[in-house]
Amino acid sequence: MSKRHPNILVYHHEADTYANFLREHGYISIQTASSKEEALSHLQGTEVILGWKFPTALLTRPEASSVRWIQSTGAGINDLVSDPDVPESITITRITDQFGGLISEYVFAFLLYITKGLPNMLEAQKRSHWDPFKVDTLNNKIIGVAGLGSIGSEVVRKARAFDMKVHGLSFSGANAELVDEHYTAEEWPLFVKDLDYLVLTLPLTPATQYAVNKDILSLMKPEAALVNVGRGQLIAEADLVEVMRERRLQAAILDVFEQEPLDPEHPFWSLPNVYVTPHLSGQSHAADVGRFFLKNLRLYEQGERLQGIVNRERGY
Amino acid sequence: MSKRHPNILVYHHEADTYANFLREHGYISIQTASSKEEALSHLQGTEVILGWKFPTALLTRPEASSVRWIQSTGAGINDLVSDPDVPESITITRITDQFGGLISEYVFAFLLYITKGLPNMLEAQKRSHWDPFKVDTLNNKIIGVAGLGSIGSEVVRKARAFDMKVHGLSFSGANAELVDEHYTAEEWPLFVKDLDYLVLTLPLTPATQYAVNKDILSLMKPEAALVNVGRGQLIAEADLVEVMRERRLQAAILDVFEQEPLDPEHPFWSLPNVYVTPHLSGQSHAADVGRFFLKNLRLYEQGERLQGIVNRERGY
Numbered sequence: 001m002s003k004r005h006p007n008i009l010v011y012h013h014e015a016d017t018y019a020n021f022l023r024e025h026g027y028i029s030i031q032t033a034s035s036k037e038e039a040l041s042h043l044q045g046t047e048v049i050l051g052w053k054f055p056t057a058l059l060t061r062p063e064a065s066s067v068r069w070i071q072s073t074g075a076g077i078n079d080l081v082s083d084p085d086v087p088e089s090i091t092i093t094r095i096t097d098q099f100g101g102l103i104s105e106y107v108f109a110f111l112l113y114i115t116k117g118l119p120n121m122l123e124a125q126k127r128s129h130w131d132p133f134k135v136d137t138l139n140n141k142i143i144g145v146a147g148l149g150s151i152g153s154e155v156v157r158k159a160r161a162f163d164m165k166v167h168g169l170s171f172s173g174a175n176a177e178l179v180d181e182h183y184t185a186e187e188w189p190l191f192v193k194d195l196d197y198l199v200l201t202l203p204l205t206p207a208t209q210y211a212v213n214k215d216i217l218s219l220m221k222p223e224a225a226l227v228n229v230g231r232g233q234l235i236a237e238a239d240l241v242e243v244m245r246e247r248r249l250q251a252a253i254l255d256v257f258e259q260e261p262l263d264p265e266h267p268f269w270s271l272p273n274v275y276v277t278p279h280l281s282g283q284s285h286a287a288d289v290g291r292f293f294l295k296n297l298r299l300y301e302q303g304e305r306l307q308g309i310v311n312r313e314r315g316y
Numbered sequence: 317m318s319k320r321h322p323n324i325l326v327y328h329h330e331a332d333t334y335a336n337f338l339r340e341h342g343y344i345s346i347q348t349a350s351s352k353e354e355a356l357s358h359l360q361g362t363e364v365i366l367g368w369k370f371p372t373a374l375l376t377r378p379e380a381s382s383v384r385w386i387q388s389t390g391a392g393i394n395d396l397v398s399d400p401d402v403p404e405s406i407t408i409t410r411i412t413d414q415f416g417g418l419i420s421e422y423v424f425a426f427l428l429y430i431t432k433g434l435p436n437m438l439e440a441q442k443r444s445h446w447d448p449f450k451v452d453t454l455n456n457k458i459i460g461v462a463g464l465g466s467i468g469s470e471v472v473r474k475a476r477a478f479d480m481k482v483h484g485l486s487f488s489g490a491n492a493e494l495v496d497e498h499y500t501a502e503e504w505p506l507f508v509k510d511l512d513y514l515v516l517t518l519p520l521t522p523a524t525q526y527a528v529n530k531d532i533l534s535l536m537k538p539e540a541a542l543v544n545v546g547r548g549q550l551i552a553e554a555d556l557v558e559v560m561r562e563r564r565l566q567a568a569i570l571d572v573f574e575q576e577p578l579d580p581e582h583p584f585w586s587l588p589n590v591y592v593t594p595h596l597s598g599q600s601h602a603a604d605v606g607r608f609f610l611k612n613l614r615l616y617e618q619g620e621r622l623q624g625i626v627n628r629e630r631g632y
Contacts (some may be wrong), residue, residue, distance in 0.1 A: 020399070027448060027543060030467075077569060101453065101454075101455050101479060102451070102453055105428060105431075105453060105454060105455075105478065108424070109428035109429060109431075109432040109434060110365075110434075112424060112428060112429075112435060113425060113426035113428075113429060115421075115425075116421060116422060116425040118429060121591075121593045121596075122591075124594070125585060125592045125593075127593065128581075128585040129584075130576075130580075130594040132575035132593055132594040132595055132596040132599070133596065134599065135418070135596050135597075135599060137417065137418055137421060138421060139417050139421075155479060158477045159476070159540060160477070161474045161475070161476070161477030162421065163417060163475060180612060220527070260446075261446035262446060264446075265446040267443075269441060269444040270444075275437075275438075275441065276441045277437045277441075277446055278440070278446045278449055280437075280447040280448040280451050281451075283448070283450065283451060285444065287339040298514060
């Protein structure tokens with residue numbers, strides 16, 4: 001006889017999509033919620049939560065006593081990790097190995113856009129102006145990838161296809177062998193000074209918060225470009241505003257911000273060398289996340305180690 | 317004693333750059349010209365011509381009797397090949413293996429620009445509008461590369477890094493092993509019908525001229541995009557204008573045209589789904605072309621087979 005499946009609560013604005021996916025795969029005891037009240041009403045007896053921005057205050061209540069595991073539908077879980085409302089007894093897992101493809105496409109879309117001079121080309125077309133200007137290349141440029149997890153590794157892989165020189169910085173030293181030059185967390189100044197492109201894919205932890213600040217930015221080459229697809233707080237935004245106003249970097253391409261959505265009055269929106277996108281570089285696709293969760297559910301039911309377990313001390 | 321170096325005539329708008337490069341490498345008998353008159357005045361005794369759009373009518377004159385070899389500074393030599401003024405006794409060589417990197421960067425700059433929705437992102441930023449729309453991906457899309465020479469092969473290599481499915485069409489069958497599905501010149505209809513992206517890197521020959529015409533375009537999926545980095549006459553432009561006017565393709569990205577520069581009145585300039593760029597995807601860099609020519613010069617002096625010899629019957 002097969003073991004009983006755990007009771008699952010899906011908390012998500014697309015909760016029904018996930019619930020249907022799970023039902024199609026034989027899981028029946030599924031509840032869905034997209035508000036705190038709904039979540040509370042279904043919490044009693046819940047063992048597993050699949051969700052995004054779950055109202056963690058609920059986890060301190062007696063109704064949550066049966067919760068054992070929270071699977072985040074995203075890769076970044078800094079909010080959960082530092083949240084004192086999430087009891088130590090609850091395992092947190094995050095999605096890994098799914099965003100590298102999408103995020104690296106975003107990175108190269110913008111690196112090519114600025115490096116190949118697409119703004120010039122598009123502008124010339126508007127004027128029906130035939131002007132074969134000299135076009136730059138990624139070939140032999142130095143890209144620095146801060147964070148060499150599954151996302152950073154995928155940026156590295158694509159950088160190789162463009163015959164770039166690849167430098168990397170990682171805290172754990174993992175995947176150091178992927179890059180031509182590897183730097184540690186103590187070596188930010190050395191790491192950034194030769195880069196043509198700096199791409200941030202780091203998780204947000206106390207050690208990475210505001211790692212890119214005035215001191216680091218001022219060491220970068222003025223023709224360099226910065227891309228942040230990690231978390232907004234990796235960068236001291238006020239410092240970056242000043243640097244971009246003074247045109248001390250060629251471009252900043254920002255998909256994540258200290259506060260999201262970005263305030264409509266924030267100076268980033270209108271700085272001509274800053275590209276603002278609304279945290280869309282690594283969107284969760286329900287089918288992919290669903291498959292990841294399904295695999296983890298099976299491991300959970302067999303009492304095996306889950307994929308993407310968050311180490312709260314390390315912070316990701 | 318070393319063999320005497322051949323007399324070289326450089327015909328180019330950057331003739332001095334090439335001439336200086338050659339002098340630095342020990343070649344002294346160099347003449348430069350950038351007009352027909354200048355070229356004629358230096359033709360007597362010339363054995364080798366390095367140039368672009370050399371006025372071939374001069375080659376029928378007695379002053380040209382010593383010319384043995386023309387090295388083109390570009391990859392496309394359809395004008396020279398079909399030119400009856402170039403005697404059969406003159407060897408024509410073209411640059412190979414140098415444009416793949418630059419041209420494939422151009423291709424992916426535009427594929428990512430349209431696929432990742434950069435126009436939407438840039439437009440939303442203008443309005444300080446936070447709108448995380450669903451972003452598409454190159455992953456698993458089908459790219460069809462027509463022409464699998466050094467340029468097409470490099471497009472294929474980058475497509476692999478984006479985890480695309482890669483189909484290819486080539487006349488010679490060369491490099492067929494690089495692609496997932498290979499088609500021959502007789503199979504254009506089969507080749508194009510499943511593609512998400514069609515990239516033309518073919519040389520212009522009687523067999524490829526207008527290969528992409530109304531019949532072929534009408535077989536393509538309406539969400540597909542077409543990129544031409546080969547030669548303008550690969551496409552029947554009047555047919556393409558009609559297709560793009562009727563929005564029967566998502567986008568056409570054109571770096572080459574039947575007539576260059578493109579007429580300022582040409583409808584391509586103002587069609588919203590057509591991207592016009594002024595033949596800049598594969599620019600010759602004097603240093604790279606210089607090195608290619610230098611290697612060929614040494615082979616020439618040693619009586620060995622040159623790199624990039626054009627087969628006039630084949631047409632490239």
